[in-house]
Amino acid sequence: MDIILENLTKKYGYQKAVDNISFHVKTGEVLGFLGPNGAGKTTTMKILAGLLAPNEGDARIGNFSVKENPDEIKRVIGYLPENNPLYLEMPVIDYLDFSASIQGMPKEKIGGRIREMIRICGLNAEKHKKIGELSKGYRQRVGLAQAMIHDPQVLILDEPTTGLDPNQIVEIRRLIKELGKEKTVILSTHILPEVEATCDRILIISKGKIVADGTSENLRKQSQGRELLRIRIEDGERNEIIRQLQQLDQVGLVDPVRGIDSCYEVQSRSKFSNRRAIFQLCVKNNWILTEMTPVETKLEDLFRDLTIN
Amino acid sequence: MNKIWILAKRELSTFFDSLTAYIILVAFLGLSGLFTWIYGADIFMRNQADLQVFFNIAYWTLFFFIPAITMRTLAEENKSGTIELLLTKAVTDWQVVAGKFLACLLLVIIALALTLPYYITVWKLGPVDHGAVWAGYLGLILMAATYSSIGIYTSSITNNQIVAFLLALLIGVFFHVIFEFLGSNFTGTIGGIFNYLSLGTHFESISRGVIDSKDLVYFFSLIFLGLVLAETSLSKRNLAD
Numbered sequence: 001m002d003i004i005l006e007n008l009t010k011k012y013g014y015q016k017a018v019d020n021i022s023f024h025v026k027t028g029e030v031l032g033f034l035g036p037n038g039a040g041k042t043t044t045m046k047i048l049a050g051l052l053a054p055n056e057g058d059a060r061i062g063n064f065s066v067k068e069n070p071d072e073i074k075r076v077i078g079y080l081p082e083n084n085p086l087y088l089e090m091p092v093i094d095y096l097d098f099s100a101s102i103q104g105m106p107k108e109k110i111g112g113r114i115r116e117m118i119r120i121c122g123l124n125a126e127k128h129k130k131i132g133e134l135s136k137g138y139r140q141r142v143g144l145a146q147a148m149i150h151d152p153q154v155l156i157l158d159e160p161t162t163g164l165d166p167n168q169i170v171e172i173r174r175l176i177k178e179l180g181k182e183k184t185v186i187l188s189t190h191i192l193p194e195v196e197a198t199c200d201r202i203l204i205i206s207k208g209k210i211v212a213d214g215t216s217e218n219l220r221k222q223s224q225g226r227e228l229l230r231i232r233i234e235d236g237e238r239n240e241i242i243r244q245l246q247q248l249d250q251v252g253l254v255d256p257v258r259g260i261d262s263c264y265e266v267q268s269r270s271k272f273s274n275r276r277a278i279f280q281l282c283v284k285n286n287w288i289l290t291e292m293t294p295v296e297t298k299l300e301d302l303f304r305d306l307t308i309n
Numbered sequence: 310m311n312k313i314w315i316l317a318k319r320e321l322s323t324f325f326d327s328l329t330a331y332i333i334l335v336a337f338l339g340l341s342g343l344f345t346w347i348y349g350a351d352i353f354m355r356n357q358a359d360l361q362v363f364f365n366i367a368y369w370t371l372f373f374f375i376p377a378i379t380m381r382t383l384a385e386e387n388k389s390g391t392i393e394l395l396l397t398k399a400v401t402d403w404q405v406v407a408g409k410f411l412a413c414l415l416l417v418i419i420a421l422a423l424t425l426p427y428y429i430t431v432w433k434l435g436p437v438d439h440g441a442v443w444a445g446y447l448g449l450i451l452m453a454a455t456y457s458s459i460g461i462y463t464s465s466i467t468n469n470q471i472v473a474f475l476l477a478l479l480i481g482v483f484f485h486v487i488f489e490f491l492g493s494n495f496t497g498t499i500g501g502i503f504n505y506l507s508l509g510t511h512f513e514s515i516s517r518g519v520i521d522s523k524d525l526v527y528f529f530s531l532i533f534l535g536l537v538l539a540e541t542s543l544s545k546r547n548l549a550d
Contacts, residue, residue, distance in 0.1 A: 102398045104399050
């Protein structure tokens with residue numbers, strides 16, 4: 001099922017938490033929702049989950065609108081809220097049973113489904129404990145299990161991997177990726193490598209507005225459009241090298257790396273690659289090129305660029 | 310209906326898991342047993358084979374215990390945030406409220422069922438007016454339902470259980486005592502209105518064995534009002550203001 005947001009606006013008092021957001025997530029897509037604290041991620045997800053009503057615009061899941069068919073939407077989504085609230089006094093297995101039956105699952109299917117979720121989420125050793133006795137990571141797994149128990153077409157996960165240990169994070173990411181092949185997944189996170197590892201598409205919002213939208217490679221290119229190389233040239237005179245490099249057509253900016261002799265950072269002009277030109281220049285002058293490393297723009301930098309003004 | 314039952318079952322198991330239910334049951338049976346059989350103007354002083362004494366005691370004990378049962382229902386969910394999870398499941402706000410209400414009422418009915426030995430004892434002691442006993446129980450259940458719905462409403466508007474408890478008692482005390490007092494101090498139409506609003510008036514007429522539709526209307530409209538208010542306060546989050 002597709003998720004379509006159209007000019008969605010939500011105000012708290014005078015403050016616009018979500019400001020005229022529109023996007024479209026297709027079935028089989030995992031969308032990473034990024035943004036600094038208070039950017040409107042959680043609000044958007046709450047609207048999608050039918051918890052809040054938008055002031056303007058609409059959000060649709062499949063053919064259902066959050067305004068007109070909230071009850072149908074609740075049946076097709078699985079939602080993991082931000083702080084993962086759970087009934088602490090309930091045993092894990094009873095809680096999963098409750099979640100499944102409240103979503104209208106037929107009784108005869110519930111048992112098998114609970115066993116499956118317990119296996120997938122690695123809860124087997126803890127299944128008879130009360131949720132309140134579990135550690136944060138295990139609670140998070142229970143939260144994920146309850147969101148997925150009724151096999152929803154759309155998963156809305158607000159920070160799904162907080163509190164998990166590294167092994168479990170890898171597991172859960174793999175699970176989300178797996179699920180994302182047939183289902184539609186929106187997940188929010190602060191952890192940037194996580195988005196790259198799990199998401200097909202990244203959406204960065206800041207102050208309630210979308211500031212970037214695309215795959216992680218796309219976003220990198222979009223923000224820089226330039227290639228950054230770190231090169232090391234030996235047997236040459238420093239100033240001469242810099243002068244000659246700067247004269248190349250493709251080269252935009254040359255920066256000697258401080259502290260390391262014969263090391264330079266070279267930025268290409270937009271949409272050019274300067275590797276071949278640099279190599280040929282070295283050959284012509286008989287310089288020895290001992291290192292040429294492309295420097296990747298980090299998603300972190302991009303995130304900072306876009307969300308700090 | 311099925312969903313309401315699932316919700317009520319979970320709520321009820323929470324009562325028993327968290328010891329609330331046992332404490333309520335023990336305290337209710339202890340207090341009402343003490344005053345019915347042992348202490349004060351008990352059943353033996355009355356020299357009559359009926360449960361009027363018990364009904365009068367229960368009329369007060371339930372008044373205090375019901376807010377204690379209802380106070381956590383929604384306030385706790387509001388506080389811990391589980392309400393978010395519950396409301397995004399395939400249930401309507403109305404079903405949530407009705408499920409909580411049903412669970413509270415069932416707990417009270419369990420408590421009352423445990424007093425049936427009183428009935429059997431009195432029956433062995435002398436000729437009992439069975440109709441009056443059952444009517445008395447019906448009166449208590451209707452009263453319990455009324456205070457439960459008020460309690461669930463007060464629990465829905467706060468995330469603090471103590472506030473919910475005290476607010477439920479505050480509203481309850483009007484129906485329990487204050488309207489009756491005002492009714493006896495005013496004459497004419499105003500007095501009549503206060504008398505009608507007083508829960509005691511209707512409880513007494515039912516527990517005497519007279520089941521009048523006027524009294525039933527009174528109880529059912531209060532129950533309905535409380536539940537509707539609770540539902541309204543749940544769905545307030547959804548208002549696009």
